[in-house]
Amino acid sequence: MSETATLKVGDEAPDFELPSSPTGEKFKLSDYEGKNAVVINFVPAAFSPACSNQMPLIEKKREEFASQDALPVVISSDGVWAQAAWKKELGLEFPILSDFAPLGDTARKYGVVIEPRGIANRVVIVVDKHGKIAWIQPVEKITDMPDYDPVLACSKD
16 A cells, blocks of 8 residues: 555545546546445556557456446546547456546646646555545556555455
8 A cells, every 4th residue: 555646645635636538428436425435546648558458457357346346447648539449449348537637637646747747647546435535546657557455455345
């Protein structure tokens, strides 16, 4: 467990509402309070090699997350059209959310933005069913992959 520039375990998770598709669907974190833990995967860029390698890891763990009432989501600062193409190419079934406008605003609230680029560092943050930060897992290098076993353990709530 760790901290970000703005959050630590036990803090109230900042709410957000982000586009999840080019057709206007949105994902609002507070809609899941009392229902699901949300495993937020902040990633730097769609179609980048490291991010494209991480997505199948999340997809592979999706059923395990679901069995614990946890929902994985990915947040990047890419636009919704690029994300939709990336999601289709990789055959992903979980939400990919756009932190494009204003650029990196949600990543900034969570303390994981890389300034001045407005993109997120690779960090996994679990928000429990009560809207609290339950786990923060940064990676040592931006190209490193997170270890989802401790994430799965803490999302059990």
